[in-house]
Amino acid sequence: MFITFSEEKLRTFTYDVFKKMGCSNEHATLATDVLVRSDLRGIDSHGVARLSGYYRLWEKNRINATPNIRIIHETPTTATVDGDAGLGLVVAPFAMKVAIEKAEKYGSGWVSVKNSNHFGIAGYHALMAVEKDMIGISMTNASPLVAPTYANERLLGTNPMCYAFPAGKYPAVVVDMATAAAANGKLEIAQRANAEIPDGWVQDKDGNGSTNPNELKAGGSLLPLGSDKDHGSHKGYGLGATVDILSAVLSGANYGPWVPPFVAFLEPDPNPVGEGIGHFLGAMRVDGFRPAQDFKNHLDNWIGRFKNAKTVDENKQVIIPGEPEYQFELTRKTSGIPLINAVVEDLNNLAKKIDVEPLLIP
Incomplete structure (x- = not known):
């Protein structure tokens, strides 16, 4: 296999x-x-x-292999980048470098991005800041596959967000997650393996829960983090909305149902409200708050205490994010x-x- x-x-x-x-x-x-x-x-x-x-x-001419990635609006601590329809895998690191350079001068840097494409894992970009003893933040909106709480219509993407924190003797703490109950890529893995998915990930076209990984192809939708209204889906919906607003409404990218699909057999909306997919990246110097080594020492202490937490199963241990x-x-x-x-x-x-x-x- x-x-x-x-x-x-x-x-x-x-x-x-x-x-x-x-x-x-x-x-x-x-x-x-x-x-x-x-x-x-x-x-x-x-x-x-x-x-x-x-x-x-x-x-399909929806990715520009030779983009002119450039800053189109800027202040000392903020910028907006036009990705020129380039690979998000290239555009997002460009933007994070801008954020890091601003943070090095002014303590923090914040960059919104429009006219980009799928940027891979959010953790890659946030960890760029960790290498500089900074806290890294990265997020992106995505193809509309998620129905907000109470809805039976795809209006949000899986909209991942990542926060990465530098530690000392331990690896960085990396909180990297989709704001949907599951990323679409996990459904694709289940499809290839011909396996069912856990209950609470998707709903069918009529709004009923399903364990069929092919449900999206049949008109269904992903559910927000929290699965349904009885299990806190409004929190996942709120997080997904936050990512959409920071990544796209702020930058001038497409948002909500207008975000172009990642799959080539579906065409983008003929009446877009913005340009491409949007990202939001940030970097904060730890020593803008306290000496970096002090922070890392205390984060090590935080990690050690959580790793040694009393658990409900003696064979299990609390997992540190990342x-x-x-x-x-x-x-x-x-x-x-x-x-x-x-x-x-x-x-x-x-x-x-x-x-x-x-x-x-x-």
């Missing part, structure tokens, strides 16, 4: 695909790093499994990255189509 590949093999393959799209060496390398880092961190739904999707969008992904990265760096057969087949078909060396040679 799984085939394991080395990190180097996946990097080479992914880079070759982005080069076939016409990306520069710099952009192909960066986009590759975002996708492979996702697989390394165990977030398989946003790794190389998405590569064919990016290529299909490029074929810890599982960190452990995945350590393991997969040495043992390789597993891809399910359906993903390997999809990528090999893409390789044959565009004449690059496949992952597996029959």
Whole structure:
């Protein structure tokens, strides 16, 4: 069911695909790093499994492989970036670098982005700030697949948000999550594995709960974080709305039901309210509040106390946000990255189509 590949093999393959799209060496390398880092961190739904999707969008002229990414509005601590329809995998790191540069000068930096595309995992961009002893924040709106509380209409995306905090002896604390009950990529994994999904992730076209991972294709919708009105879905709805407003209403990107779909077989709304997909990124210098080492020492203490919390099951331990992904990265760096057969087949078909060396040679 799984085939394991080395990190180097996946990097080479992914880079070759982005080069076939016409990306520069710099952009192909960066986009590759975002996708492979996702697989390394165990977030398989946003790794190389998405590569064919990016290529299909490029074929439909919805991704610009050679964008002129630029700042179009700016103050000392804020900026708005126009991604020129480029890969979000490239646009978002550009914007985070701007946020970090502003933070280095003024203590914090905040950047909104319009006219972009899917940016991969939010954690990648937030962790860029952690490397500079800063707190990183990243979020993006996404294709409308989520029905707000009480609704039976797709109006929001899975709209992930991430907060990343630098620690000392421990790995960074990384709170990286969709504001929906589940990311669409998890449904795609279940579809490929021909498996059911947990109750509370989706509703069918009539608003009834379902465990069918194909429900979205039949007109259903994802549910907000919290699943339904009896389990706090209004909180997930509120978080998703916050991401949409900061990422798009603030930047001039499309928001709500006007966000362009990630899949190439669906066309964007012919009457958009903005440009492309939107992101919001921020960086805050820890030493703008207290000495960085003091903060990291106390965060280590925080982590240690939570890891030693009394649990309901003596065989379980409280999980620190970002810890599982960190452990995945350590393991997969040495043992390789597993891809399910359906993903390997999809990528090999893409390789044959565009004449690059496949992952597996029959």
